[in-house]
Amino acid sequence: xxxxxxxxxxxxxxxxxxxxxxxxxxxxxxxxxxxxxxxxxxxxxxxxxxxxxxxxxxxxxxxxxxxxxxxxxxxxxxxxxxxxxxxxxxxxxxxxxxxxxxxxxxxxxxxxxxxxxxxxxxxxxxxxxxxxxxxxxxxxxxxxxxxxxxxxxxxxxxxxxxxxxxxxxxxxxxxxxxxxxxxxxxxxxxxxxxxxxxxxxxxxxxxxxxxxxxxxxxxxxxxxxxxxxxxxxxxxxxxxxxxxxxxxxxxxxxxxxxxxxxxxxxxxxxxxxxxxxxxxxxxxxxxxxxxxxxxxxxxxxxxxxxxxxxxxxxxxxxxxxxxxxxxxxxxxxxxxxxxxxxxxxxxxxxxxxxxxxxxxxxxxxxxxxxxxxxxxxxxxxxxxxxxxxxxxxxxxxxxxxx
Amino acid sequence: xxxxxxxxxxxxxxxxxxxxxxxxxxxxxxxxxxxxxxxxxxxxxxxxxxxxxxxxxxxxxxxxxxxxxxxxxxxxxxxxxxxxxxxxxxxxxxxxxxxxxxxxxxxxxxxxxxxxxxxxxxxxxxxxxxxxxxxxxxxxxxxxxxxxxxxxxxxxxxxxxxxxxxxxxxxxxxxxxxxxxxxxxxxxxxxxxxxxxxxxxxxxxxxxxxxxxxxxxxxxxxxxxxxxxxxxxxxxxxxxxxxxxxxxxxxxxxxxxxxxxxxxxxxxxxxxxxxxxxxxxxxxxxxxxxxxxxxxxxxxxxxxxxxxxxxxxxxxxxxxxxxxxxxxxxxxxxxxxxxxxxxxxxxxxxxxxxxxxxxxxxxxxxxxxxxxxxxxxxxxxxxxxxxxxxxxxxxxxxxxxx
Numbered sequence: 001x002x003x004x005x006x007x008x009x010x011x012x013x014x015x016x017x018x019x020x021x022x023x024x025x026x027x028x029x030x031x032x033x034x035x036x037x038x039x040x041x042x043x044x045x046x047x048x049x050x051x052x053x054x055x056x057x058x059x060x061x062x063x064x065x066x067x068x069x070x071x072x073x074x075x076x077x078x079x080x081x082x083x084x085x086x087x088x089x090x091x092x093x094x095x096x097x098x099x100x101x102x103x104x105x106x107x108x109x110x111x112x113x114x115x116x117x118x119x120x121x122x123x124x125x126x127x128x129x130x131x132x133x134x135x136x137x138x139x140x141x142x143x144x145x146x147x148x149x150x151x152x153x154x155x156x157x158x159x160x161x162x163x164x165x166x167x168x169x170x171x172x173x174x175x176x177x178x179x180x181x182x183x184x185x186x187x188x189x190x191x192x193x194x195x196x197x198x199x200x201x202x203x204x205x206x207x208x209x210x211x212x213x214x215x216x217x218x219x220x221x222x223x224x225x226x227x228x229x230x231x232x233x234x235x236x237x238x239x240x241x242x243x244x245x246x247x248x249x250x251x252x253x254x255x256x257x258x259x260x261x262x263x264x265x266x267x268x269x270x271x272x273x274x275x276x277x278x279x280x281x282x283x284x285x286x287x288x289x290x291x292x293x294x295x296x297x298x299x300x301x302x303x304x305x306x307x308x309x310x311x312x313x314x315x316x317x318x319x320x321x322x323x324x325x326x327x328x329x330x331x332x333x334x335x336x337x338x339x340x341x342x343x344x345x346x347x348x349x350x351x352x353x354x355x356x357x358x359x360x361x362x363x364x365x366x367x368x369x370x371x372x373x374x375x376x377x378x379x380x381x382x383x384x385x386x387x388x389x390x391x392x393x394x395x396x397x398x399x400x401x402x
Numbered sequence: 403x404x405x406x407x408x409x410x411x412x413x414x415x416x417x418x419x420x421x422x423x424x425x426x427x428x429x430x431x432x433x434x435x436x437x438x439x440x441x442x443x444x445x446x447x448x449x450x451x452x453x454x455x456x457x458x459x460x461x462x463x464x465x466x467x468x469x470x471x472x473x474x475x476x477x478x479x480x481x482x483x484x485x486x487x488x489x490x491x492x493x494x495x496x497x498x499x500x501x502x503x504x505x506x507x508x509x510x511x512x513x514x515x516x517x518x519x520x521x522x523x524x525x526x527x528x529x530x531x532x533x534x535x536x537x538x539x540x541x542x543x544x545x546x547x548x549x550x551x552x553x554x555x556x557x558x559x560x561x562x563x564x565x566x567x568x569x570x571x572x573x574x575x576x577x578x579x580x581x582x583x584x585x586x587x588x589x590x591x592x593x594x595x596x597x598x599x600x601x602x603x604x605x606x607x608x609x610x611x612x613x614x615x616x617x618x619x620x621x622x623x624x625x626x627x628x629x630x631x632x633x634x635x636x637x638x639x640x641x642x643x644x645x646x647x648x649x650x651x652x653x654x655x656x657x658x659x660x661x662x663x664x665x666x667x668x669x670x671x672x673x674x675x676x677x678x679x680x681x682x683x684x685x686x687x688x689x690x691x692x693x694x695x696x697x698x699x700x701x702x703x704x705x706x707x708x709x710x711x712x713x714x715x716x717x718x719x720x721x722x723x724x725x726x727x728x729x730x731x732x733x734x735x736x737x738x739x740x741x742x743x744x745x746x747x748x749x750x751x752x753x754x755x756x757x758x759x760x761x762x763x764x765x766x767x768x769x770x771x772x773x774x775x776x777x778x779x780x781x782x783x784x785x786x787x788x789x790x791x792x793x794x795x796x797x798x799x800x801x802x803x804x
Binding site for chain 1: 403405407408409410411412413416417418440441443444446448451452455456459460464465466467468469470471503504506507510514515516517518521532535536538539540568570571602603604636637638639647651652653654655662664665668671672674675676677678679680681682683684
């Protein structure tokens with residue numbers, strides 16, 4: 001059976017994530033890996049999760065926990081999220097919330113909702129690799145979102161039209177972004193809104209790391225800024241995507257979208273047709289944990305990750321040659337290195353694995369056009385202090401030798 | 403914000419499921435509902451599930467249960483499924499299996515994999531409503547799959563071409579189908595294979611109810627018949643979709659696809675980009691339960707559902723007027739009624755809720771072209787004997803009065 005001739009055209013846009021392929025190589029215990037970017041499992045609230053599953057399955061909630069449930073998600077969890085969003089300056093109600101299987105699923109659904117083939121998505125150069133993966137299935141073009149520059153809305157619109165569609169949304173990870181660790185400041189957020197208002201397109205605000213701020217001042221979400229401008233979430237074009245993966249545990253796959261009701265009701269239809277609902281029991285467990293320990297737990301893990309970030313920044317200062325620059329994230333899990341222009345992150349990785357046994361993610365994968373080869377992503381989320389010191393020292397040796 | 407102008411064209415095909423809207427009306431305790439078609443929660447292995455969650459979360463499996471995991475699925479569960487498939491006459495290995503979030507997600511992914519807009523999907527008239535929902539997002543045309551007739555492959559191909567695409571697959575629920583309760587016999591299965599071989603298209607075999615056979619002889623899956631013809635799953639065009647929802651519990655959202663490796667590896671890419679993976683902990687729990695009690699548990703629930711089917715068939719014989727015909731399923735959860743041509747299932751439902759307080763699903767929703775109005779679906783999965791007797795008696799009164 002030859003499958004090529006019956007695959008949908010969109011499959012030509014689907015390819016394996018470089019990071020994923022890379023991670024398969026990193027099982028060797030002698031390799032120091034800053035590649036992953038996953039939460040530290042020692043920080044999962046394992047005992048509380050065990051108790052929550054047990055409490056639910058030994059109570060009269062058992063039947064509903066194991067049964068089919070509504071596509072919108074578990075009502076008490078949606079209510080808890082409403083309160084959380086209010087605390088972020090986003091007044092909304094339960095019909096503004098849908099539960100998704102992680103925020104990755106939210107990105108897939110938003111591509112499905114908004115992108116016809118040849119439409120344009122504005123994304124950062126670089127941006128979250130998983131967002132490109134999700135959107136690719138809907139065959140868009142990408143244009144470079146540059147809130148720092150004076151590029152006009154008309155220019156974005158014209159470029160999209162030439163490519164056979166229209167600008168449907170601007171996507172960005174706003175706080176301590178994956179991969180750069182950068183945070184959009186308030187005026188950049190306002191400029192994204194101005195641009196979207198002029199283009200009459202949506203804004204997808206990926207807030208997966210929002211809660212993991214270690215220091216510096218909290219910046220209101222784009223959705224909060226837009227509600228402050230326009231008076232109501234129903235008038236907002238911003239679609240906020242949240243996740244419990246970085247704060248509680250990713251293996252349960254629970255995230256959410258907060259947006260105007262017409263968006264949520266369309267996403268409910270999409271969810272109903274694509275997987276019916278996020279596992280009922282996991283939603284109930286996340287609710288139980290969130291209600292009792294969310295903010296205390298996040299305080300605790302922030303301290304651990306902040307110490308690792310500090311250690312990695314210090315090690316970079318101690319060991320990197322002068323030609324290398326890096327970001328100083330106020331939260332999250334990532335630091336982004338910019339190398340001299342003649343260096344290629346992918347080639348460097350090959351050398352690094354051979355000679356230094358240190359892994360990272362080459363930067364080009366995060367660029368929709370494959371540029372950015374002289375960059376790389378480091379994650380500090382999983383490594384202890386000694387490992388960070390040793391790994392960055394080795395990486396510095398390598399970079400001084402090339 | 404007006405959203406219409408930025409929605410993808412595919413959204414015009416997305417609409418709320420009639421069944422879902424209906425179920426919202428059925429919360430009233432005085433209504434006897436044969437509408438749902440969900441498993442009886444009293445039959446969930448709740449104690450075993452509670453123990454499995456607890457065992458995993460109190461052991462050294464805890465960290466991996468709560469962490470991100472690979473898109474293919476949990477390896478021991480895939481291995482268990484390999485053994486199950488071998489028992490069905492489908493020799494395969496672990497790379498022929500991907501875990502999905504229920505078989506509904508498999509249908510979504512297969513639409514994404516195979517359907518470009520205007521391609522044709524062959525489906526039964528009627529067919530599973532959730533399959534139409536999943537495929538609709540990929541903007542196909544539907545043509546009527548009729549393994550009983552002599553309609554030629556060329557005619558299917560020509561019709562698809564006129565509509566601007568090609569026949570990509572034939573989809574069918576093969577055993578005690580939702581909604582009809584009918585089972586394809588072996589010669590019908592062989593004819594579907596002949597047709598697909600001539601059309602050079604895929605076959606999607608939805609086996610969600612396969613394990614729930616109460617009596618009659620087991621019929622080999624289409625995939626088994628094809629492997630018997632061609633010698634290997636790698637030469638097969640049939641894609642088998644299985645589910646634990648009807649046998650263990652739907653709230654965990656665990657199903658699988660078994661197919662040739664090129665299909666599975668594409669589905670892995672789709673899963674990676676759409677929700678990363680099915681919740682790790684739920685896969686581990688399903689594995690633990692499946693390994694220890696699957697076949698014993700299925701034996702138990704079969705007995706319960708078989709008694710309900712028998713009771714409903716007897717009640718139909720006792721109370722229906724001569725003008726009504728119905729199917730006699732050998733398993734599953736559904737019986738399909740065909741009414742005199744002048745009757746409309748939707749109108750009948752309105753009357754039934756008003757005068758008899760009995761709910762069912764009108765048949766037209768299951769037809770891709772909206773025909774089949776003089777039919778309705780009854781589920782026997784949730785009702786006890788007295789409720790079945792009373793509900794069918796009332797429905798008979800209604801049908802004798804119209």
